Amino acid sequence: MLSMLNCSLLAVFVLVVLVIEAKPVRESSSASNDKQAIKPNQQLYEIYKFMRADPRLADFSNKELIVFIHQNLLDDIGDAPRTEQVTDDLRTTSVTTTDSNIDDTISPTNGPFGGTTADTLSMLTLVTDSSSSHATTTIQETGTSTTTTTTDTTSSVKPTYNAVAIWNTVAGGNSTLASEGTGSGCYQPGHGPLQLFDGDTSTSYRAYGSLSPKNKAGLNTGFYLTSSLGAFKISAVRFATASDHMYSPRTITIEGSNETTATILQVGTAWMLLYNGATGFSDDQGENTLGSYVTFNKTNMFFAYRFLVTSKRGTSDSVEYSEVEFQ
Numbered sequence: 001m002l003s004m005l006n007c008s009l010l011a012v013f014v015l016v017v018l019v020i021e022a023k024p025v026r027e028s029s030s031a032s033n034d035k036q037a038i039k040p041n042q043q044l045y046e047i048y049k050f051m052r053a054d055p056r057l058a059d060f061s062n063k064e065l066i067v068f069i070h071q072n073l074l075d076d077i078g079d080a081p082r083t084e085q086v087t088d089d090l091r092t093t094s095v096t097t098t099d100s101n102i103d104d105t106i107s108p109t110n111g112p113f114g115g116t117t118a119d120t121l122s123m124l125t126l127v128t129d130s131s132s133s134h135a136t137t138t139i140q141e142t143g144t145s146t147t148t149t150t151t152d153t154t155s156s157v158k159p160t161y162n163a164v165a166i167w168n169t170v171a172g173g174n175s176t177l178a179s180e181g182t183g184s185g186c187y188q189p190g191h192g193p194l195q196l197f198d199g200d201t202s203t204s205y206r207a208y209g210s211l212s213p214k215n216k217a218g219l220n221t222g223f224y225l226t227s228s229l230g231a232f233k234i235s236a237v238r239f240a241t242a243s244d245h246m247y248s249p250r251t252i253t254i255e256g257s258n259e260t261t262a263t264i265l266q267v268g269t270a271w272m273l274l275y276n277g278a279t280g281f282s283d284d285q286g287e288n289t290l291g292s293y294v295t296f297n298k299t300n301m302f303f304a305y306r307f308l309v310t311s312k313r314g315t316s317d318s319v320e321y322s323e324v325e326f327q
Contacts, residue, residue: 052258058272061233061300160228163193164262167209167221169308171253171276173268175224184211188318193223196324201288204242206320207309218247218319222308224257224265231258231301236293239279240323243287246314248321249279253310256302271306274298281313288322295327 051057165178165187180189187193188206195203207221234254241248255271264270280291309319 055272059299159232161194161197162226162228163196163223164225164265165193165205165207165221165223166306166308167207169220169222169306171255171273171308172271175266175268175306177266178207178221182208184208187221191320193225196223196321199323201240201242201290201322204320204322206242206247206318208318211317214315214317217317218312219309221319222252222306224304224306226304231303233299233301234274234305234326235298236295236327237275237280238291238293238325239281239321240290240325241281241285241287242320242322244316244320245281245285245287246312247316247319248281248285248313249309249311249319250281250313251277251309251311252279253306253308254296255306255308256298256300257304257306258302260303265304272302274305276310290323290325293327 164175166175167178167185168176176185178185178187180187180192182188186208188208191204191206193205196205205223207218209216209218209221211217234256237254239249252275253273254275256274257265257270257272259265259267259270275294275296278294280294282291285291307324312319
C-alpha cells in the first residue's frame with residue numbers, strides 16, 4: 001500500500017514542500033534548547049494536515065499517510081535521542097515519534113545521508129485514546145533497509161457516542177439542526193438519536209422532518225455522530241426497525257468528516273460521501289429487529305459520520321428506527 005502511496009503522492013509532495021518552505025516554524029518554550037526537536041514535529045503536523053485535506057488521498061488511512069511522511073518527506077536531523085509529539089485536528093488522535101539518531105541523518109529519500117551506516121531506530125504510534133490503541137506501526141531502519149511491522153489491536157474501552165439530530169439536509173449540503181418537539185423540524189420527545197446506541201430495540205429515534213406531505217415526512221432527516229475515542233472506522237452498518245416497519249428508512253447516505261468543531265460539522269463541504277444505498281432491511285422485515293449489514297469499501301477513519309434518510313418504506317408522518325450497529 002505504501003508503494004501505491006509513493007506513486008499517488010508525487011504531485012502532492014511538490015505542493016507540500018512549497019507549503020512547508022513558505023511557513024515559518026513556531027518554537028515553543030519547551031523546545032528553546034533544542035531547535036532541531038521542534039522542527040520535524042511542526043513539519044509532520046503541517047504536512048499531515050495538508051495531505052489529509054486533499055480529496056485525492058481519501059482512500060488512504062491516517063496511519064498510512066503518517067508513515068509515508070515519516071519515511072519519505074522529513075529531514076530528521078539530530079545527534080541525541082528525543083521524543084516528538086504532535087496532536088492533529090482529530091482531537092484525541094495523537095502521533096508520537098521517537099528517534100535515536102547518532103551522528104546520522106534520515107534524508108527525504110529514506111536513507112542515511114552521505115553513506116553512513118549508523119543505526120537509526122524510529123517508532124511511530126497512532127493511538128485514538130490514552131487508554132487504548134487501534135493500530136501500532138513500528139519502523140526499524142538500519143543502513144538503507146527498512147522493515148515495517150503493523151499490529152492492529154481492539155480497544156477494551158467501549159466507546160460512548162454523541163449524536164446530533166438534523167433535518168432538511170442532503171448529502172454534501174449544510175446540516176439543519178433538529179429540536180425536540182412534535183412539529184416540522186422536530187423529533188419526538190424521548191425519541192432522540194442517542195436511542196439508536198442504547199442496545200435496546202424497544203427504544204427508537206423518530207424524526208418528523210417536514211411532517212407533510214406524508215410520503216416525504218421524515219426524509220432528509222438523520223444525525224451526525226462522534227465517538228469518545230476520537231477518529232474511528234466504519235466499514236459496515238446495519239439498522240433495526242422500530243414498532244412499525246412501515247416507518248423504517250429504505251435508503252440512506254453516509255458521509256465522513258475529519259472536522260472537530262461543531263459549527264464546521266454543520267457545513268456541507270466538511271463531509272465526504274462514503275455510502276449511498278439500501279439500509280439492509282428485507283421486504284418482510286419484522287418489528288424491532290435488526291436488518292443485514294451493508295458494507296462500503298472505505299479504509300480510513302473519520303472523526304464524525306453523518307447519516308441521512310433518503311427514502312422510507314411506507315406513507316407516514318415520520319421516519320423511525322431503533323438501533324444502528326457498526327463493524
